[in-house]
Amino acid sequence: MAEKTWVRMVTAQTPTNIAVIKYWGKRDETLILPVNDSISVTLDPAHLCTTTTVAVSPSFDQDRMWLNGKEISLSGGRYQNCLREIRARACEVEDKEKGIKIAKKDWEKLHLHVASYNNFPTAAGLASSAAGFACLVFALAKLMNAKEDNSELSAIARQGSGSACRSLFGGFVKWIMGKAEDGSDSLAVQLVDEKHWDELVIIIAVVSSRQKETSSTTGMRDSVETSLLLQHRAKEVVPKRIKQMEEAIKNRDFGSFAQLSCADSNQFHAVCLDTCPPIFYMNGTSHRIISCVEKWNCSEGTPQPLSFVVDFLCEK
Amino acid sequence: MAEKTWVRMVTAQTPTNIAVIKYWGKRDETLILPVNDSISVTLDPAHLCTTTTVAVSPSFDQDRMWLNGKEISLSGGRYQNCLREIRARACEVEDKEKGIKIAKKDWEKLHLHVASYNNFPTAAGLASSAAGFACLVFALAKLMNAKEDNSELSAIARQGSGSACRSLFGGFVKWIMGKAEDGSDSLAVQLVDEKHWDELVIIIAVVSSRQKETSSTTGMRDSVETSLLLQHRAKEVVPKRIKQMEEAIKNRDFGSFAQLSCADSNQFHAVCLDTCPPIFYMNGTSHRIISCVEKWNCSEGTPQPLSFVVDFLCEK
Numbered sequence: 254m255a256e257k258t259w260v261r262m263v264t265a266q267t268p269t270n271i272a273v274i275k276y277w278g279k280r281d282e283t284l285i286l287p288v289n290d291s292i293s294v295t296l297d298p299a300h301l302c303t304t305t306t307v308a309v310s311p312s313f314d315q316d317r318m319w320l321n322g323k324e325i326s327l328s329g330g331r332y333q334n335c336l337r338e339i340r341a342r343a344c345e346v347e348d349k350e351k352g353i354k355i356a357k358k359d360w361e362k363l364h365l366h367v368a369s370y371n372n373f374p375t376a377a378g379l380a381s382s383a384a385g386f387a388c389l390v391f392a393l394a395k396l397m398n399a400k401e402d403n404s405e406l407s408a409i410a411r412q413g414s415g416s417a418c419r420s421l422f423g424g425f426v427k428w429i430m431g432k433a434e435d436g437s438d439s440l441a442v443q444l445v446d447e448k449h450w451d452e453l454v455i456i457i458a459v460v461s462s463r464q465k466e467t468s469s470t471t472g473m474r475d476s477v478e479t480s481l482l483l484q485h486r487a488k489e490v491v492p493k494r495i496k497q498m499e500e501a502i503k504n505r506d507f508g509s510f511a512q513l514s515c516a517d518s519n520q521f522h523a524v525c526l527d528t529c530p531p532i533f534y535m536n537g538t539s540h541r542i543i544s545c546v547e548k549w550n551c552s553e554g555t556p557q558p559l560s561f562v563v564d565f566l567c568e569k
Numbered sequence: 570m571a572e573k574t575w576v577r578m579v580t581a582q583t584p585t586n587i588a589v590i591k592y593w594g595k596r597d598e599t600l601i602l603p604v605n606d607s608i609s610v611t612l613d614p615a616h617l618c619t620t621t622t623v624a625v626s627p628s629f630d631q632d633r634m635w636l637n638g639k640e641i642s643l644s645g646g647r648y649q650n651c652l653r654e655i656r657a658r659a660c661e662v663e664d665k666e667k668g669i670k671i672a673k674k675d676w677e678k679l680h681l682h683v684a685s686y687n688n689f690p691t692a693a694g695l696a697s698s699a700a701g702f703a704c705l706v707f708a709l710a711k712l713m714n715a716k717e718d719n720s721e722l723s724a725i726a727r728q729g730s731g732s733a734c735r736s737l738f739g740g741f742v743k744w745i746m747g748k749a750e751d752g753s754d755s756l757a758v759q760l761v762d763e764k765h766w767d768e769l770v771i772i773i774a775v776v777s778s779r780q781k782e783t784s785s786t787t788g789m790r791d792s793v794e795t796s797l798l799l800q801h802r803a804k805e806v807v808p809k810r811i812k813q814m815e816e817a818i819k820n821r822d823f824g825s826f827a828q829l830s831c832a833d834s835n836q837f838h839a840v841c842l843d844t845c846p847p848i849f850y851m852n853g854t855s856h857r858i859i860s861c862v863e864k865w866n867c868s869e870g871t872p873q874p875l876s877f878v879v880d881f882l883c884e885k
Contacts, residue, residue: 481802481836482798482839485801485805486798516843520797520842520843527832527836527839529831529832529835531863533856536853537852540849540852543849547846551846
């Protein structure tokens, strides 16, 4: 009985990320493999982040999870995929001080409790699932003493939520779509760290904090099935933009960076509109913000410091 | 002096038209040659139409025009192109009763007065210029006894406003983009007349009657120059849709007709959004109307009678 009393816990904090070259569309729904590369900037964890505590104890009789204080089911395929993949990489853990010793094979039988909090609106267009799955996978990897590096972990987080793979790194991050059928080469790499362009400030305008009417998963599936523009975007437009964006980031070229970010964000919304039924992730306020920024930039001749629009909270 | 007292007048009425496969983008700005074919339905002249009176008199000392009671300049290239093309086709006119005789060569010296009224908002997304130029060209052709048929006149009206060429016919009308560099084969043909599908009712929801912030001319030019989706739409998507739409109209297949109309309208708005700076011709009310119609159709399984959305008045 004494053996059942211990609890081992790990807490991690992971920021959300905002894509500047967008991910929209999967080529494999189960493995979550995208139709194009994407690039994002990871936000400062002090502002928008997920905090997740994972705990293991022989006294737990099932895996359970609480999101923002409310218990949610872990039975979905995405959670199960992440748990299975991390468990497969679990290693021996020994904490002599607390008298805990978990052998590699014990992880198969031990159950987990997970408590996760977002300090920003959930499912409202701010990539809450990205921060959430990245944090879950990272915390579990620490708990289970998995030896994988962050890129390897990103390929696991990806199976929870595609864009989660990009939240395993700070700074600017590229999600390489990969080619392998098993998804093993579809993972995130850091382009530059957060110090590279530390004068860059991101302003998030909350135009609505209501939950999106169309989830990203459903929306992407509908777009892949019905939009006649999506494949052209993925194959012809994005590859060139990825190269240009990498160059702009490397050179801290704000003009190119702003122009590419705005164009790609607008094109993502255009593909949403070209979907049947059409998806509207912007509202009148979003439109007015974009118009103001465009007019300001136009009157000054070049994109003004900070004056570009990468994303929006979704409206309902 | 007595010779200078007569005035010859012709009044014509032309309805506006709403495209179900959209025209967006010119390959030649001066001749107004489009990047793709388009198909429209001409509205009942009892509802939305332009009424234009054209008059000629030896007492007029210059060409003048009044739009909705206010004098406007005729110096623009579009008016000048239409006037020049129609004058070149003017024939002898004789009205024995009134003692009027105008020789073919007299038209070069005679001046015109034009008065045009729209019974609906001007420049608000309801193709006021389409009805206007179609009516102007038609009335002038009658005044000047030009022998051209409506398709030939449509190629002249096109040089005033692209979509005007489609208002020369009732029913369903196709604007064939043509191939010739001089634009001579870019004209409208009637697919079926207004009796073919007379149970079809078009509801126009006025979500805003303010003038568009971006004119069609400016918007199209920006789209052609900056949208990376426009050429793909024009070359790959529209040609197939034109065939499908012609088939749907021929068979009065409401399901296909509604689906194609909605998809093409949404794709036109998607290209606008993919333009730099982005163009927003829909507002929150437009989005809500589309969502309502989509949900209704979805709950019933097929497009319901009249339940499709072809167009909107633009918001500002």
